[in-house]
Amino acid sequence: MAGGRGGDAAGRRAGDAPRALPRAPLARRPRWPHPSPARGPPLAVSGGRARRGRRRRREGRPLSLAVNERGLLERYLDELYAWNTRINLTRVPREQAWDRHVGEALELLATVPPAPGARLVDVGSGAGIPGLPIAVVRPDLEVILCDSDRGRTEFLAHVVDLIGLRGVGVAWVRAEDLGRTEGAREAFDAAVSRATAPPPALCELCLPLLRVGGTMAALVSDAPAASAACAHAATVCGGGTPAAPAPGVLAVVKERPTPERYPRRPGIPARRPLL
Structure with missing residues (x-):
């Protein structure tokens, strides 16, 4: 998540003509501040569902998806590997893309499913994992794909428009800056990521x-x-005890407001993690 800077909010809605991404916290569909939702916990940990999903993949059976969802995800992967010839988006071979990109994202979704209408941010989205597949199969969610690299956010904005995901925005900004942006700080129901930083830094960013x-x-x-590694960081940043609801999924529920000093300046959470 290195690179990129926050600025004044600027954006566009799905259906507008594409344009260059500004140096802004939100490059598309700015909809902050959000009203506080009147609902229960946004994510319910359910390890059994994820384990069943892994068994399906090991046995070679396809994940349960509607035809249109599978089509959108295949088109996304095709576009990902077309762009990957020009900018570095993924090192995963194309033949492994479905399991490594789509499958793992949907395992995360099955393990900690958001409540209907939840607001979700993908921190360090990169090529769009896990946030973009989640947005495809859960169109009721409001999703922000956040990354500090301009090339990656240009790809994300392009593919969001290409496959018509109207509830999805793209933010070209460092997570440290986004976490201090009025209307973004403490505004989301869920934050997801794909190991874009060490676990203690992930807690400080998310x-x-x-x-x-x-x-x-x-x-x-x-x-x-x-x-175990992020237990202290989670507590310091307002979280409860970290959990491992599935072998490859780390989950932390936020129990109290994050102290004003966090997140620290860009780069500090990774260089000097809260241990």
Whole structure:
């Protein structure tokens, strides 16, 4: 998530003519500040559903998707690998893309499913994982794909328009800056990520964006180890005890407001993690 800077909010709605992304926290569909939703916890941990999903993939059976959802996701992957010849978006071979990109994103969704109408931010979205597949299969969600790299956010804005995801916005900004932006700080029900930083840094980047009661959910290689590594950072930033609801999913529920000093300046959470 290195690079990129925040600025004045600027944006456009789906259907407007494409234009260059500004140096702004929100490049498309600015809809902040959000009213506080009157609903229960946005994400319910459900490890069994994710385990069933992994068994389906190991046995070679397709994930359960509607025909139109599968078509949108295949078109997204085609566009991803077309752009990957020009900018570095993924190192995953094309033949592994469905399992590694789509499958893992949907496992995260199955493990910690957002409540209907939740507001979700994908921190360090990169090529759009896990946020973009989640947005395809959950069009009721309001999703922001956040990344600090201009090339990646240009790709994300392009593919969002291409496949017609009207509830999705793209933010070209560092997560540290977004977490201090009025209307974005403590405005989301869910924050997701795909191991874009060490677990303690992930907590410092994601938890300030969540309302109290919201949940951070991240794809990691070893969730039990990650949950132990970020226990202090989670507490400091307002979270509860980190959980590992699935072997590759780290989850932290926000229990109280994040202290004003967090997140620290860009780059500091990764260089000097809260241990």
